[in-house]
Amino acid sequence: MPITFIIECNKCSGLLLATIEQKTKTCPYCGARIDLHRVKRLAKAEDAFSASEMLRQIKSKRQSNPKRPKIT
Numbered sequence: 680m681p682i683t684f685i686i687e688c689n690k691c692s693g694l695l696l697a698t699i700e701q702k703t704k705t706c707p708y709c710g711a712r713i714d715l716h717r718v719k720r721l722a723k724a725e726d727a728f729s730a731s732e733m734l735r736q737i738k739s740k741r742q743s744n745p746k747r748p749k750i751t
């Protein structure tokens with residue numbers, strides 16, 4: 680399984696997963712085409728399982744901090 684990144688759509692701030700091999704990805708939330716070399720990477724995971732775990736954690740952090748939606 681390739682390295683997986685958790686990325687943030689720069690249009691709608693939706694969270695999605697992308698592998699290191701991908702160059703572009705279409706946001707499932709707003710349909711924007713995302714350039715994976717330019718997008719903000721929130722986290723890096725060694726495999727898909729830990730990626731989905733991280734994604735879940737980031738989402739729950741966002742829900743508990745509605746005034747600070749961006750993870751830095």
Ligand SMILES: [Zn+2]
Pocket residue numbers: 688689690691692693706707708709710711
């Ligand atoms: Zn989007």
